[in-house]
Amino acid sequence: MFKILEKTQYSENVYKFRVHAPQMAKHAHAGQFLMVRANETGERVPFTFADWNAEEGWIEFIFMVIGKTTTDLSQLNAGDEIADVVGPLGKPTEMDNGSWCVIGGGVGLAIAYPVARALCAQGAKVRVIMGARTKDLLLLEDQFRELPLENLYITTDDGSYGEKGVVTQPLERLCIDHEIEHVFAVGPVPMMKFSALTCAKYDMPIIASLNPIMVDGTGMCGCCRVEVDGKTKFACVDGPDFDATKVNWADLSARQASYRAEEATAMEHRRETCACQS
Amino acid sequence: MPVVNGKYVPNPKAPRVAANEEPAYERAKDFRPVDTGYTIENALEEANRCLDCKRPKCVEGCPVGINIPKFIEKIREEDFGGGLDVIRESNLLPSVCGRVCPQESQCEGQCVVGIKNDPIAIGQLERFLGDMAGEVGSTPKVKPKNGKKVAVVGSGPSGIACAAELAREGFEVTIFEAFFTGGGVLTYGIPEFRLPKAIVKREIEGLKDLGVEIVYDAVVGRWTDADELFNEKGYDAMYMAVGAGLPKFLNIPGENLPGVFCANEYLTRVNLMKANKFPEYDTPTKHGKHVLVFGGGNVAMDAARTALRLGADKVILAYRRTKAEMPARLAEVHHAEEEGVEIMELVNPLEFIADESGFVSKVRLQRMELGEPDDSGRRRPVPVEGSDFEIDCDLAVTAIGTNANPFAGMAGDVELNRWGYIETDADGRTSNPKIWAGGDIVTGAATVILAMGAGKQAAASIKQTLLGE
Numbered sequence: 001m002f003k004i005l006e007k008t009q010y011s012e013n014v015y016k017f018r019v020h021a022p023q024m025a026k027h028a029h030a031g032q033f034l035m036v037r038a039n040e041t042g043e044r045v046p047f048t049f050a051d052w053n054a055e056e057g058w059i060e061f062i063f064m065v066i067g068k069t070t071t072d073l074s075q076l077n078a079g080d081e082i083a084d085v086v087g088p089l090g091k092p093t094e095m096d097n098g099s100w101c102v103i104g105g106g107v108g109l110a111i112a113y114p115v116a117r118a119l120c121a122q123g124a125k126v127r128v129i130m131g132a133r134t135k136d137l138l139l140l141e142d143q144f145r146e147l148p149l150e151n152l153y154i155t156t157d158d159g160s161y162g163e164k165g166v167v168t169q170p171l172e173r174l175c176i177d178h179e180i181e182h183v184f185a186v187g188p189v190p191m192m193k194f195s196a197l198t199c200a201k202y203d204m205p206i207i208a209s210l211n212p213i214m215v216d217g218t219g220m221c222g223c224c225r226v227e228v229d230g231k232t233k234f235a236c237v238d239g240p241d242f243d244a245t246k247v248n249w250a251d252l253s254a255r256q257a258s259y260r261a262e263e264a265t266a267m268e269h270r271r272e273t274c275a276c277q278s
Numbered sequence: 279m280p281v282v283n284g285k286y287v288p289n290p291k292a293p294r295v296a297a298n299e300e301p302a303y304e305r306a307k308d309f310r311p312v313d314t315g316y317t318i319e320n321a322l323e324e325a326n327r328c329l330d331c332k333r334p335k336c337v338e339g340c341p342v343g344i345n346i347p348k349f350i351e352k353i354r355e356e357d358f359g360g361g362l363d364v365i366r367e368s369n370l371l372p373s374v375c376g377r378v379c380p381q382e383s384q385c386e387g388q389c390v391v392g393i394k395n396d397p398i399a400i401g402q403l404e405r406f407l408g409d410m411a412g413e414v415g416s417t418p419k420v421k422p423k424n425g426k427k428v429a430v431v432g433s434g435p436s437g438i439a440c441a442a443e444l445a446r447e448g449f450e451v452t453i454f455e456a457f458f459t460g461g462g463v464l465t466y467g468i469p470e471f472r473l474p475k476a477i478v479k480r481e482i483e484g485l486k487d488l489g490v491e492i493v494y495d496a497v498v499g500r501w502t503d504a505d506e507l508f509n510e511k512g513y514d515a516m517y518m519a520v521g522a523g524l525p526k527f528l529n530i531p532g533e534n535l536p537g538v539f540c541a542n543e544y545l546t547r548v549n550l551m552k553a554n555k556f557p558e559y560d561t562p563t564k565h566g567k568h569v570l571v572f573g574g575g576n577v578a579m580d581a582a583r584t585a586l587r588l589g590a591d592k593v594i595l596a597y598r599r600t601k602a603e604m605p606a607r608l609a610e611v612h613h614a615e616e617e618g619v620e621i622m623e624l625v626n627p628l629e630f631i632a633d634e635s636g637f638v639s640k641v642r643l644q645r646m647e648l649g650e651p652d653d654s655g656r657r658r659p660v661p662v663e664g665s666d667f668e669i670d671c672d673l674a675v676t677a678i679g680t681n682a683n684p685f686a687g688m689a690g691d692v693e694l695n696r697w698g699y700i701e702t703d704a705d706g707r708t709s710n711p712k713i714w715a716g717g718d719i720v721t722g723a724a725t726v727i728l729a730m731g732a733g734k735q736a737a738a739s740i741k742q743t744l745l746g747e
Binding site for chain 2: 023024034037041042043044068069083084085086087088089132149198215216218220221222223225226227234237248251254255258261262263265266268269270277
């Protein structure tokens with residue numbers, strides 16, 4: 001069992017847990033993920049590390065309430081325990097020094113943050129593009145602003161904050177101005193896909209951190225397979241980072257969406273059986 | 279026991295005592311055990327058929343050399359605890375191996391009675407004794423602690439065997455298991471109807487009784503590694519039994535469509551995550567009506583029979599050779615067919631085709647014929663030109679084997695062969711003097727008994743190295 005030390009609520013349905021996991025904190029690197037099983041009957045769900053502290057022995061992850069597991073998690077509080085937290089898993093993000101643009105969209109901002117922080121720490125020049133549907137869903141702005149960034153760009157789909165539109169707008173300007181050498185993108189599939197298309201136009205290398213459905217997370221089951229450069233890869237052990245210009249995004253979207261009906265059934269069952277009535 | 283003038287007289291011509299199997303039609307509706315095992319009467323009757331050969335061929339057929347005539351003699355004497363002790367000298371998992379060993383190509387395949395009659399049901403008798411363990415109570419002897427610490431990576435059959443052997447010899451043993459529960463492939467791979475999880479649980483509990491500590495959710499190679507275990511945590515040796523890894527794929531168009539599974543995922547969702555009990559359990563799976571399974575091994579059989587139990591109307595198991603070349607245990611092929619799995623021989627998939635919803639709806643196949651034998655000695659399947667055809671299917675499962683586990687080289691600095699498996703000598707020693715390895719991560723996907731045997735062998739070598747005995 002893994003004890004929740006702290007719970008932070010960012011918006012109506014976005015939370016951060018700080019969990020006691022000293023061994024994991026000792027070995028975690030930016031870009032890696034963990035798998036959570038909320039309780040004995042729970043599903044195994046991957047989340048990327050938002051932060052960790054080896055000395056204090058904790059790790060953090062941020063989640064948005066979407067389905068049954070994240071609803072269950074959101075009901076837990078500091079002092080409660082999570083049945084299983086496994087990690088760190090996946091390859092750490094490979095970070096050359098140089099000039100980077102880190103793009104985070106939606107909950108992906110939680111993953112972009114430690115990557116940006118690690119890049120800053122090793123002395124890279126970092127620009128960050130934060131994207132969200134609307135102002136309330138923009139995570140970690142204060143934390144990003146504390147980093148020694150070259151620049152920070154914010155876009156919202158509805159124009160409620162920052163530039164109205166999508167992350168590819170500032171990205172394209174940066175590509176044209178030759179201000180960046182590498183791009184790291186994490187967020188919803190359309191965001192990563194269009195960021196990849198933008199970069200491809202300018203021969204700009206771009207890494208995307210993929211988030212397919214996983215079951216075991218250690219290369220045993222093959223559930224998280226994605227086609228990259230025409231070959232089958234496993235996001236859990238070969239990734240989660242891949243050359244975004246070579247990812248088969250249509251395959252990834254279809255596989256991510258393949259359990260929508262079951263997710264609805266699980267939520268329905270939860271409403272019928274859960275005593276908490278939430 | 280039939281005795282004449284004080285001497286045992288076997289009755290090999292008596293018919294082999296049939297397995298007590300649930301009716302095929304009924305059992306294929308749920309996950310109950312297919313075979314409920316021998317009763318005491320059954321076991322005694324079958325034991326009386328054994329010739330008690332002076333030079334027993336069955337023992338030669340056993341990968342770990344169990345003294346088979348001896349344990350059968352103990353059954354005849356109704357000394358079940360004694361029989362269990364005989365098996366445990368060589369095999370720590372009789373309840374498991376009795377159920378999942380390919381006896382027809384091992385012990386029973388060599389049985390002298392089998393030349394003219396049906397061979398002795400050695401697997402059934404082994405399982406009978408294993409399952410009696412709870413009742414006959416055999417208290418394992420544990421030597422006093424010798425002060426040495428060993429880390430075992432993985433709690434599958436190989437890890438269990440190595441840990442148990444070492445714990446009995448007085449070593450302080452910790453098993454690091456990546457999942458939230460133990461057993462490895464015995465838990466996530468082999469279905470409940472073939473190997474009840476209560477048995478696996480009993481074996482794991484048995485380890486704890488020996489003083490073995492099990493740390494769950496611990497991925498060695500990421501969460502910790504050999505350096506940390508040796509230099510910071512005080513371990514003196516490590517046994518790597520991480521199992522086979524990455525499933526192989528067919529590399530044909532449409533293989534990543536929703537509704538196309540590899541068997542590891544399909545079976546893990548049900549066996550480990552209990553997707554058959556969704557939504558009581560959170561992990562879902564797909565319930566196909568027309569299911570196609572590709573492969574001819576035990577895993578393919580398990581997937582096909584799981585699909586039936588999840589409510590499929592039709593399950594076709596497509597294999598590129600013929601039934602005669604299938605690597606699956608005979609009993610599994612027999613049980614699958616009995617339950618209604620259709621076996622389609624000499625076909626190979628070319629493409630998975632989606633409907634408008636994006637899910638798989640058809641498979642395009644090609645007929646094959648058998649050509650010259652290949653390296654495995656089996657006749658190589660060769661495509662028949664222009665023989666393509668399509669079959670409807672709303673769920674497809676591929677079970678065509680595995681590649682090396684990527685954690686092989688991450689957990690510790692050991693030499694790998696060109697396919698990514700760990701190089702060892704006969705005792706399981708790797709290129710690293712503190713690390714041993716065994717099971718599927720050394721041999722590639724093989725059997726439970728071989729993995730178990732490798733664990734035992736490595737334990738002996740670790741003992742010899744660390745204690746200088």
